[in-house]
Amino acid sequence: xxxxxxxxxxxxxxxxxxxxxxxxxxxxxxxxxxxxxxxxxxxxxxxxxxxxxxxxxxxxxxxxxxxxxxxxxxxxxxxxxxxxxxxxxxxxxxxxxxxxxxxxxxxxxxxxxxxxxxxxxxxxxxxxxxxxxxxxxxxxxxxxxxxxxxxxxxxxxxxxxxxxxxxxxxxxxxxxxxxxxxxxxxxxxxxxxxxxxxxxxxxxxxxxxxxxxxxxxxxxxxxxxxxxxxxxxxxxxxxxxxxxxxxxxxxxxxxxxxxxxxxxxxxxxxxxxxxxxxxxxxxxxxxxxxxxxxxxxxxxxxxxxxxxxxxxxxxxxxxxxxxxxxxxxxxxxxxxxxxxxxxxxxxxxxxxxxxxxxxxxxxxxxxxxxxxxxxxxxxxxxxxxxxxxxxxxxxxxxxxxxxxxxxxxxxxxxxxxxxxxxxxxxxxxxxxxxxxxxxxxxxxxxxxxxxxxxxxxxxxxxxxxxxxxxxxxxxxxxxxxxxxxxxxxxxxxxxxxxxxxxxxxxxxxxxxxxxxxxxxxxxxxxxxxxxxxxxxxxxxxxxxxxxxxxxxxxxxxxxxxxxxxxxxxxxxxxxxxxxxxxxxxxxxxxxxxxxxxxxxxxxxxxxxxxxxxxxxxxxxxxxxxxxxxxxxxxxxxxxxxxxxxxxxxxxxxxxxxxxxxxxxxxxxxxxxxxxxxxxxxxxxxxxxxxxxxxx
Numbered sequence: 001x002x003x004x005x006x007x008x009x010x011x012x013x014x015x016x017x018x019x020x021x022x023x024x025x026x027x028x029x030x031x032x033x034x035x036x037x038x039x040x041x042x043x044x045x046x047x048x049x050x051x052x053x054x055x056x057x058x059x060x061x062x063x064x065x066x067x068x069x070x071x072x073x074x075x076x077x078x079x080x081x082x083x084x085x086x087x088x089x090x091x092x093x094x095x096x097x098x099x100x101x102x103x104x105x106x107x108x109x110x111x112x113x114x115x116x117x118x119x120x121x122x123x124x125x126x127x128x129x130x131x132x133x134x135x136x137x138x139x140x141x142x143x144x145x146x147x148x149x150x151x152x153x154x155x156x157x158x159x160x161x162x163x164x165x166x167x168x169x170x171x172x173x174x175x176x177x178x179x180x181x182x183x184x185x186x187x188x189x190x191x192x193x194x195x196x197x198x199x200x201x202x203x204x205x206x207x208x209x210x211x212x213x214x215x216x217x218x219x220x221x222x223x224x225x226x227x228x229x230x231x232x233x234x235x236x237x238x239x240x241x242x243x244x245x246x247x248x249x250x251x252x253x254x255x256x257x258x259x260x261x262x263x264x265x266x267x268x269x270x271x272x273x274x275x276x277x278x279x280x281x282x283x284x285x286x287x288x289x290x291x292x293x294x295x296x297x298x299x300x301x302x303x304x305x306x307x308x309x310x311x312x313x314x315x316x317x318x319x320x321x322x323x324x325x326x327x328x329x330x331x332x333x334x335x336x337x338x339x340x341x342x343x344x345x346x347x348x349x350x351x352x353x354x355x356x357x358x359x360x361x362x363x364x365x366x367x368x369x370x371x372x373x374x375x376x377x378x379x380x381x382x383x384x385x386x387x388x389x390x391x392x393x394x395x396x397x398x399x400x401x402x403x404x405x406x407x408x409x410x411x412x413x414x415x416x417x418x419x420x421x422x423x424x425x426x427x428x429x430x431x432x433x434x435x436x437x438x439x440x441x442x443x444x445x446x447x448x449x450x451x452x453x454x455x456x457x458x459x460x461x462x463x464x465x466x467x468x469x470x471x472x473x474x475x476x477x478x479x480x481x482x483x484x485x486x487x488x489x490x491x492x493x494x495x496x497x498x499x500x501x502x503x504x505x506x507x508x509x510x511x512x513x514x515x516x517x518x519x520x521x522x523x524x525x526x527x528x529x530x531x532x533x534x535x536x537x538x539x540x541x542x543x544x545x546x547x548x549x550x551x552x553x554x555x556x557x558x559x560x561x562x563x564x565x566x567x568x569x570x571x572x573x574x575x576x577x578x579x580x581x582x583x584x585x586x587x588x589x590x591x592x593x594x595x596x597x598x599x600x601x602x603x604x605x606x607x608x609x610x611x612x613x614x615x616x617x618x619x620x621x622x623x624x625x626x627x628x629x630x631x632x633x634x635x636x637x638x639x640x641x642x643x644x645x646x647x648x649x650x651x652x653x654x655x656x657x658x659x660x661x662x663x664x665x666x667x668x669x670x671x672x673x674x675x676x677x678x679x680x681x682x683x684x685x686x687x688x689x690x691x692x693x694x695x
Contacts, residue, residue, distance in 0.1 A: 003161055003165075004055070005053070005054065005055025005062060005063070006055065006062060006063070006064065006161060006162065006165040007165070008053050009050050009053060009054070009055075009063050009064040009165070009169075010064060010165055010168060010169050010172075012046075012049060012050060012053060013046065013050060013064050013067055013068070013169050013173070014169070014172050014173070014176075016042075016046045016049070016068075017071075017172075017173045017176055017177070018176065020039070020042060021176065021177065021180045039072055039075075039076045039080050039084075040072055040076065040079075040080035040081065040082070040083030040084040040087070041083060041084070041087060042068075043068035043069060043071070043072040043080075043084040043088075044068075044083070044084045044085075044086075044087030044088045044091065045087075046068045047065040047066075047068050047069060047084070047087075047088045047091065048065075048088070048091040048095065050063045050064050050065045050067075050068075051063060051065050051091065051092065051095050051096065052095065057158055060144050060158070061096065061098065062158070062161075062162050064165065064166060064169050065088065065102075066105075066106075066109070066133070066136050066166075067133070067166065067169050067170060067173065068084065069081060069084050069085055069088060069106075070129055070132045070133055070136070070170070071129065071170075071173055071174075071177070072084045073113075073132070074125055074128055074129055074132070075125075075177065081110075085106055085110065088102075088106065089102065089103050089106060101143060101144065104143055105136070105139055105140055105143055108139045108143070109132075109135060109136040109139050112135050112139065113132050113135055113136075116128065116131065116132065125174055125178065126170075126171070126174045126175075126178075129170045129173075129174055130167060130170060133166050133167065133170055137159075137162070137163050137166065140162075141159055225243065225245045226245050226246060227245075228245055228247060228326075229247060230247055230326050230327060230328045230329075231244070231245065231247045231248035231250075231251040231252065231306075231325075231326070231327040231328075231329075232244065232245045232247065232248060232324065232325070232326055232327075233248060233264070233324070233325040233327070234313070234322060234323070234324050234325075235264055235279075235322060235323050235324075235325070236321075236322050236323075237283055237320065237321070237322065237323070238263065239263045239264040239265055239276070239279050239323075240261065240262070240263050240264075241259050241260055241261065241262055241263070241264060241267070242260065242322065243256075243260065244256050244259060244260065248327070251298075251304065251306075251327060251329050252267070252296070252298050252299060252304075253298040253299035253300055254267065254299050264279070268296065268297070278292065278308075278310055279310070279323060282310045282311075282312055282323055283312075283320065283323070286312050286320055287312070288309060288310060288311040288312065289308075289309065289310045290309050291307050291308075291309060292307065292308050292309075292310075293305065293306070293307050293330065294306055294307075294308055296327075304329060304331055305329070305330050305331045305334045306327045306328060306329060306330065307327070307328045307330050308325055308326065308327045308328075309325070309326045310323055310324070310325050311323070311324050311325075311326075339453060342453065343452060343453045343455070346452070346453075347367075347380065347381065347452075361383060361385060362385060363385060363461050363462060363463045364382075364383065364385045364386035364389050364460075364461075364462040364463075364464075365381075365382070365383045365385070365386060365459070365460070365461050365462075366379060366381070366382050366383075366386050366459075366460040366462070367379070367380040367381040367382070367457060367458075367459055367460075368380065368402060368457065368458045368459075368460065369455060369456070369457060369458075370420065370449070370455075370456035370457065370458050374417050374420045374421050375402075375403070375408060375413070375417055376402040376406070376413070376416070376458065377401065377402055378398075378400075378401060378402050379397045379398050379400075379402060379405075380398070380457065381398075382394060382397050382398070386462070389435065389441075389462075389464075390405060390435060390436060391435060391436040391437055392405070392436075406433075410433065411431045411432065411433070412429075412431040412433050412443070412445075415429050415431055416429070416447060416458075419447065420449060420458075424449075425448065425449045425450070426446070426447065426448050426449070427446070427447050428444070428445070428446045428447075429444070429445060429447070430442070430443065430444045430445075430465070431443055431445070441464050441466045442464075442465050442466045443462050443463065443464060443465060444462070444463050444465045445460055445461060445462035445463065446460070446461045447459065447460050491535075495531070495535050496532075496535055499528065499531060499532060499535070502528060503525075503528055506521065506524060506525055506528065509521060510525070523564075527564075529592075530592065530595065530596070548590060549588055549589060549590055550588070550589075550590075550591070551586035551587070551588055552586060552587055552588075552589055552591050552594070553584075553586055554584070554586075554587045554589075554594070554619065554627065554629070554692075555578075555580050555584055555619055557591060557594060557595055557598070558578060558598055558617060558619070558629075559578065560595070561595060561598045561599055561602060562576050562578060562602070562617070564599070565599065565602050565603065565606065568603075568606060569606050569615070572606060572609065572610070572612055573611075573612030573613075574606055574609055574612050574613060574614070574615060575613075575614050575615070576602070576614075576615045576617065577614060577615070577616050577617070578617045578619075579616065579617065579618045579619070580618075580619040580620070581618070581619065581620040581621075582620065582621060584619055584620075584621060584627065585621065585627070585694055586694075587627055587692055587694055588693070588694065588695050589672050589692065590668075590672075593668045593671075593672075594668070594672075596664065596665075596668065597664075597665045597668050597669065597690070598631075600661040600662065600664065600665050601631050601665065601688050602615065602617075602631065603661075604661070604662075605631060605633035605635060605686070605688075608633055608635025608636055608637075608686065609633055609634060609635040609636075610636075613633070613634035613635070614634060615631065615632070615633045615634075616630070616631070616632045616633075617629070617630070617631050617632075618630045618632070622691060624694075625693060625694055625695070626691050626692065626693055626694065627691070627692050627694060628689065628690070628691050629689070629690040629691075629692070630687060630688070630689050630690075631687075631688045631690075632685065632686075632687045632688075633685050633686050634684075634685045635685055635686060636682070636683060637680045637681050637682040637683055637684050637685055637686055638678070638680040638682070638686060639680075639682055643678055643679075643680060646662050646678055669690060669692075672692055672693070673693055674690060674691050674692040674693060675689075675690070675691045676688070676689070676690050677689045
């Protein structure tokens with residue numbers, strides 16, 4: 001049975017509720033504004049004490065720890081409740097082994113109690129507390145008996161005991177607190193009444209405390225009204241002015257002694273009709289009228305634009321006893337709005353003249369407002385080409401801050417701000433920008449800085465120069481290729497003559513060579529044929545020639561290349577390793593050209609490894625239609641800014657290179673309808689990938 005443990009919890013809980021009321025009675029006034037936060041902390045302390053004196057039955061812990069939390073939320077609001085809940089959760093972690101269950105019950109109880117906020121005024125505090133506890137009870141039963149991992153077989157009567165003691169505890173607590181509140185209200189009325197018994201020196205100590213508290217509250221209210229930056233007016237239900245602050249005197253021009261005692265209708269004059277309607281509506285509905293824009297007359301007859309809020313004032317019995325009005329002077333804001341409207345109007349007049357040119361221009365055109373820090377702050381206007389370039393609609397661009405579209409640290413903004421700070425009213429710049437879609441464009445844009453209504457405005461005309469620059473780059477490459485063609489033709493003619501003589505003598509030597517010498521002679525003859533192929537390749541640079549494609553065992557071809565280059569690699573302490581994955585099909589290609597590609601790439605890898613290392617050549621079938629070759633070295637690597645130039649004529653990263661080897665490789669792979677890619681990182685090596693079609 002858990003009755004004895006819950007009874008101890010109930011006694012402790014009731015004792016601490018009484019202690020809290022006693023503390024509230026004798027609380028110092030200067031700490032009154034912290035009372036809600038103190039209540040939340042106090043509630044968590046009581047919950048921790050109740051946890052210490054909890055009772056465990058069949059692996060379930062029973063106590064009344066959630067009762068202080070429920071009372072805190074109902075009487076002091078959800079902020080104080082949040083303080084109590086968080087502190088209670090921390091205490092549970094330190095005091096219990098099943099602390100996660102407590103936190104889950106706490107979270108779900110809070111979530112399922114949220115709908116009560118909307119309808120809480122329809123129930124008494126006792127009903128609200130019982131309803132909250134019932135929600136907590138349902139959550140407690142479901143989590144502990146059905147969703148918790150521990151196999152628990154809890155009898156029904158133990159949960160009923162927990163429910164009964166919880167209801168009993170809430171009933172005692174709410175009754176005690178409500179009795180104190182009613183007694184406090186009676187004492188407050190007695191203090192306001194100013195009866196002779198309260199004025200005598202023999203007044204009760206409690207009433208004197210109430211009077212001091214009321215005086216302190218009155219001082220706070222007086223300070224709030226007097227120091228409020230907006231005009232504050234307090235009237236009775238008939239509209240008679242009872243109080244105004246200093247801000248009211250500045251806004252309206254009336255002194256306090258001139259308006260107190262008069263009705264608001266007399267002060268409003270010609271605008272009394274809408275004043276009467278607003279007061280009548282507030283009195284009837286007993287709800288505030290928020291942020292209504294009106295025009296009022298000052299004492300000197302001038303008009304002022306105001307935004308007013310009228311709120312009802314209730315006494316301790318929830319009876320409507322007066323009205324308060326807060327008036328905000330919005331004249332400057334309206335003036336600024338009118339100035340902005342004037343700017344828009346002028347822009348629209350200009351737009352009527354130039355709209356066709358503006359909208360249908362191929363170049364992107366932007367009109368930007370420049371802030372005091374010289375940075376563009378917002379878009380004033382943009383044409384259709386500009387919208388498409390950024391990937392936003394016109395409405396989105398005009399409503400978003402400029403820095404959300406073009407980051408301040410981007411190159412285009414940095415250059416523009418630098419020109420503005422130097423005092424340049426007109427400028428033309430080039431920059432590269434990455435757009436929302438991820439597309440990178442090279443832009444050329446012209447800027448014109450001028451003033452509109454005392455505001456700096458920047459007109460930008462931006463042109464996409466990406467295709468132009470790419471075409472220019474292609475033209476430069478074409479010029480280099482033309483030069484390469486001429487040079488290659490001259491070299492090929494010069495090489496062929498001595499090469500013919502060498503071939504003739506090799507044939508003579510072959511006839512007299514021994515078997516061992518014949519092996520070397522065959523290798524030399526093979527290399528002479530490859531030299532002939534290279535000269536043919538040089539000729540093809542200037543004038544493409546037909547090549548013969550046939551099905552080749554690429555693995556065998558690469559083994560021959562490795563055998564050829566292995567002596568050179570061994571001299572530099574480099575090991576070339578060939579890996580093939582699975583059974584590889586034949587590749588439809590030109591063997592001599594592919595041999596040239598692998599020799600060029602492997603020689604580059606060897607030359608990039610002065611300290612030795614390992615070169616891996618991997619072959620694998622990528623899919624049913626392609627074969628993939630990777631040549632991976634451990635060399636010095638290539639920087640990213642140089643990789644994009646590899647394959648250009650006469651571009652080489654080697655001191656003695658002429659920049660033709662990789663160009664020939666790219667051309668050969670392109671003729672085979674394949675792809676050649678290079679990935680590299682400085683001091684970590686290079687990975688050359690070749691993808692060839694099988695047919």
